[in-house]
Amino acid sequence: MKKAPATRKPSQRRTTPAHTQETPYCNALPTPLEHLRPAPLLFVWGTGNFGQFGMGADFLGEYDKPTRNKWVERNIEEGIFGGLHSLFWTRRARRAVSIAIPVDENFRAVRITAGDTISAAISSEGDLRVWGSFRGNEGHQFLPASILSLKSRPGNIEKFSSVVAGNNHLIVLTTHGNVYTLGAGEQGQLGRRVLERRKIHGTVPEKIVLGSRNNKAVVVGAGSYSSYAVDEHGTVWAWGLNSMGQTGTGFTSVSADGEVQSPKEVIGLDKRELGGEATVVQIVGGEHHTLFLTSDGRVYSCGRSEGGQLGLADEDEAFKDRPFPDMLAEPAKITFSDANDPIVHISVGVHNNLAVSRGGALYAWGNGPSGELGVSGEEQARTPTVVVRKEGGAWAAVTASCGGQHSLALFRKKT
Template identity: 50%
Template sequence: MAGTLTRKSSRTKVDPAANGEADAKTASAKTDTTKKDTAKKDTAKKDAVKKDTVKKATAKTTAAPAPKKATKAKAPTTTAKTAAPKTRTKRPMTPEIEDSAEGDDSDKQPTKRARSIRTQGSVTTTASSDDEAISEKKEKRKSAATNASSSKKTINSLPTPPEHPRPSNQIFVWGAGNFGQFGMGPEYLDEFDKPKKNPWFEKKIEEGIFGGEGAGIESIAAGGLHSLFVDEKGTIWSCGVNDDAALGRETKDVPDPEKEGAVMNIDILTSYPYPLQTLVDENFRAVSIAAGDSICAAVSAEGELRVWGSFRANEGSLGFSNGSKYQFTPAPILDLPKDEKVSSVAAGNNHLVVLTTHGNIYTWGAGEQGQLGRKIIERRKIHGTTPEKVTLKSRSLKAVVVGAGNYTSFAVDEKGGVWGWGLNNMAQVGTGYEVLGEGVRVKSISGGEHHTLFLTSDGRVFAVGRANGGQLGIPEDNEKLKSEDFKGFIAEPVHIPFPDPASEDPVVHISAGIHSNFAVTAAGALYAWGESNQGELGLGDETEAKTPQVLVRKVGGSWQAIAASCGGQHSIGLFKKKA
């Protein structure tokens, strides 16, 4: 359903037939006495109209209803129990799709009340002083109403840059980096089965490249075969495979600034991080980033969205949009009303899910598995690359969190309900179950190929979906795994046990890869579990971890984890040196 708002015009209509020609002809045949009588009558009529206008305006002003006070929703009672989770996970009831963002009428200009003044052969409109006063009052009331309406609409905040620690965070990498996704140069196209500090970033931090002395990296995202980093200035850096424009910059036939007429080595341009200069030139201060297989997105501190790369369908490249196969430089693609901004973005393998400050959800990309929340006709799959709005159940139900798996999409509404749609062949959407206690909400969602992680507001992690490779992080003696009905997956979200309970060291960050997972706690511990074919778990020779294993210790050691990101076959960690 289109969200276009039809605007009503409040302009005063003037009948062009009401000119002064007939009056001019009649006036020539009348006597002076008649003219005087007519003038008196006209004056009396004008005074009567003027008084009537003021009365009507005063009546309208008096009758204008006072704006209703916003009623705060009562916070649900939080119980001390940590067992028997109870929040319902829902499937969208045929999500409604809107072709465009809702119209915004905040730019309407108040129209002055006008009175007609006859002149020779024409009619002109002008506002009286009383009319201007009335119009000014109406404009003030409308401005106040618009501001109140805007504040009511805004339920999600803009992304804010994190604090800049000193010493700054360092980049660690592990897994397979044979396509330059480690960002360590062509001499490090290898595999690391344990986290290794990136010397290139360490050197650039010392040089003050990332925002002055000691400035470092504040955000990371591992894609299919590429990596993204955001420094303290808000500049995005990228490295890895650029065949489908995932790096957000050109790497072929780039002129060498040091050698006239020469071009730069493409291996250097892809295996070392380089900035997305087009965003630097437009003063785009990135805060949040998301990386899929070959599609990427970034949100600025002002709520602007930029997207680059390409979507791939089952049979091959789908393209970036209806008119472009590859988008090598970041481009604005989502057209929102002027008072609505982007709050966050999540990336699946080949689709994007965007959440706005007004609680609206937009999706686009490949949609064969239903991950866009709308039906995509086979012969018109390119239409999926156009952003469209997803309505969970009704227009009034807004979202506060979005997430994505490889072929799934998720949202948490403002009432705490969790919604999921997309591929559900191994129950990875997790719909139809009550899994959280009263007062507990899902604050983050991250999915892999056939499983999904849910992080709750009390620091617990739940998982659902495929469970035959340690993806869910539950011990082998779990009743659901031992059940005769077990078919390789679990349909009801299960609680993942960590060495320290959430009451002592809650989880604050999660990331799900194809079959691997990471969780970071408030104390800086990093846990890994799942499958590891090329060292992406970082646990050395271990290729499978059924339950969360310590990668960075809470107590002891030299580093504490800030964040970790699972890529296609590599992993990135953001670590801080312990004092």
């Protein structure tokens, strides 16, 4: 006689461990950057009067072309930095920012961002830490703190994938494709109305809907007072200050005070209009202008134009018959000197820009009165100007970053 199969008591039933991820993520957890050998070297230029270059008290002047940071090199050679990140140079920070995460948290930062007075980091495990303050809002956080708990179910654990900063706000992307904003929201950059008498509420993260609650985001970006996202269908969304057309949404949806108060589609950059399988993969903004990078290496710009911020020649087709002489409210494609060398990285300062190509070229354009362009003797470049050449020369650009009045880049020695 066969025995009846044993039944498990409720306490014996198999359950999915709470820390196990079974459902595929929409956005992967962030990973450490590739370790290049030999290691690239740090170059700096622009104004270093507040120690932005991290080169010591004897190097607080102004450099109008890329200059090697020998202090960092010496510390690498002496093993002080080694394979760990002891110093983080951020895209928007006006100074070099070093952070110390308590060791007992086992927090390994692999993504960082900084605004004027706020900083954030995401670990390789998808945890978020924030410190600093949002100027104009109450409260200061002196040590890195967890500010947002994501709801998760066993086998489906939502984590943080990316974070970017405007001047005084943060945009956070999760592995599930959700977008959260927090910080100062007086210019609509949070995607929700924040009343002056209740602006402290802006420091509480809230989820943003991109047209439909079913839309999942795969990219987030920020300008000084504006915010951006790309959804899984390739549609680009923007909200926030649009006084100079910097959101790229045109002027039909702008409020009386020049704001786009909830996410609106950016004109001309969805997957269908870009053609093929190209999508926008990076969005960076300055005070009044924005750049968009596509997966096939094209760069588009919109916003304020009178200082060369958009990288468009005066005779560019986009400028013909425009309703406003000093701005473009819809993105236009930038032309680079080598059409066969696609751009792979972009960065934006207040009124200046940098772009790195696949072949290691570095371009700069915009307004740079403090030497932040890196073009010796020039304070303005209306179109992309070569700082590091693809062919010839001793160095190739790996990545570059614009600060307030200075610029930073990693160069590798050509073999």
